[in-house]
Amino acid sequence: xxxxxQHPSRVICKSGxxxxxxxxxxxxxxxxxxxxxxxxxxxxxxxxxSNEGSKATYEQGVEKDKFLxxxxxxxLSTLTVTSAHxxxxxxxxxxxxxxxxxGYEQYFGPGTRLTVT
Amino acid sequence: xxxxxxxxxxVTLSEEAFLTINCTYTATGYPSLFWYVQYPGEGLxxxxxxxxxxxxxxxxxxxxxxxxxxxxxxLEKGSVQVSDSAVYxxxxxxxxxxGGGNKLTFGTGTQLKVEL
Numbered sequence: 414x415x416x417x418x419q420h421p422s423r424v425i426c427k428s429g430x431x432x433x434x435x436x437x438x439x440x441x442x443x444x445x446x447x448x449x450x451x452x453x454x455x456x457x458x459x460x461x462x463s464n465e466g467s468k469a470t471y472e473q474g475v476e477k478d479k480f481l482x483x484x485x486x487x488x489l490s491t492l493t494v495t496s497a498h499x500x501x502x503x504x505x506x507x508x509x510x511x512x513x514x515x516g517y518e519q520y521f522g523p524g525t526r527l528t529v530t
Numbered sequence: 531x532x533x534x535x536x537x538x539x540x541v542t543l544s545e546e547a548f549l550t551i552n553c554t555y556t557a558t559g560y561p562s563l564f565w566y567v568q569y570p571g572e573g574l575x576x577x578x579x580x581x582x583x584x585x586x587x588x589x590x591x592x593x594x595x596x597x598x599x600x601x602x603x604x605l606e607k608g609s610v611q612v613s614d615s616a617v618y619x620x621x622x623x624x625x626x627x628x629g630g631g632n633k634l635t636f637g638t639g640t641q642l643k644v645e646l
Contacts, residue, residue, distance in 0.1 A: 419573075447633070456619065456638040457574075506573050508634075516581075519634060521566075521574040 415441045417509045419522035426497055426529055433493045434525045436507030442487035443509035447519070448480070451504040463490045497529040532557040534620050536637035543610055543644050551605040551640045553594075553620035561622040563587075563596055563603040564634070568617045577605075577618070610644045617641045 416439040426432050436446060444465045449457040461471045461482050469482035479501075481493040490509075494501055506524045510517050537552040555561065562581040566574040578587030583598035592607045603620060620637040 417573075454639075454641075456636045459633055462633070508574075518576070520576075523573040524571075 415439075415509075415511050415518075415520045417507065417520045417522040419507055419525050421525060422523060423526045424528070426527070428498055428529055429496055431493055431495045432497055432527060433491055434505055434507075434527075436490045436492070436509070436522050438488045438509040438511070438520070441509070441511045443490075443511060444487060445510040446484060446490040447508040447510070448482060448490075448492050449506045449508065451506060451524070457506060460492075494527065497527070499529045502527055502529045532561070532622060532624065532635040534622055534635055534637035536618075536620050536640050539617075539639075539641035541640060541642050543642070545612055545644055545646055546609045547644075549605070549607040549610045549614075549642065551618055551620075551642070553603045553605065553637060555601050555603065555620070555622050557622055557624060557635075559624055560598075561624045563594070564621040564623070565592070565594055565603070565605050566619040566621060566636075568619065568639070570616070574619065610642070612644045612646060615642055615644045 418437045420435045446463045448460045451457050459472050460475045461469045463469045463482045463484040465484045465487050471477045484490040504524050507522045508519045510519050533556045535554050564579045565577040567577045568574050578589040580587040580596035586595045594603050594605045617639045619639045621634045623634050
């Protein structure tokens with residue numbers, strides 16, 4: 414099946430700094446990518462939908478100025494957590510959508526564990 | 531709005547036991563239904579799916595049948611293995627074939643622990 418990669422897999426940063434997470438679709442082109450946040454023992458919370466070449470659509474309650482999303486190409490989307498604080502510590506998962514013979518299908522990256530100290 | 535309800539875990543079973551993880555949904559129209567699996571420290575992988583009523587999705591010994599009358603999509607496996615230990619997420623999406631802004635709605639996940 415299609416593969417989505419994320420980098421880095423783990424990152425530790427100090428409070429007040431910014432962190433960039435990359436999401437790549439390795440063997441298909443994705444016009445749409447999604448960014449999720451997962452808290453321990455909880456479900457995935459959709460943060461935003463990223464469309465190539467246009468601004469991301471953020472879910473209600475997600476600060477667009479804090480979580481900057483860029484989808485500059487059909488295979489790469491980035492999430493930048495700006496001025497990170499300990500409460501931003503979480504598991505961030507990206508997903509890329511591919512059009513198959515059976516319709517659209519979403520493939521998930523392995524996730525990035527962010528710890529803000 | 532759309533919602534997915536799963537049984538709370540963790541579910542702890544002995545190897546070769548029968549598994550059922552319940553999932554019910556609320557959605558307008560005719561959603562497509564999915565089960566995703568998340569192994570420790572990893573992202574989600576699609577386990578199986580069903581796109582219309584009475585469809586049965588199956589993969590790796592797991593099965594789930596789309597029951598519109600009971601709005602359910604329960605996950606079953608006849609004989610679990612230790613390697614099946616993971617978190618299982620039920621999810622739905624509407625109008626999957628047209629894409630265009632449709633979003634997956636996830637349940638809260640059910641942790642499965644299989645012991646020898």
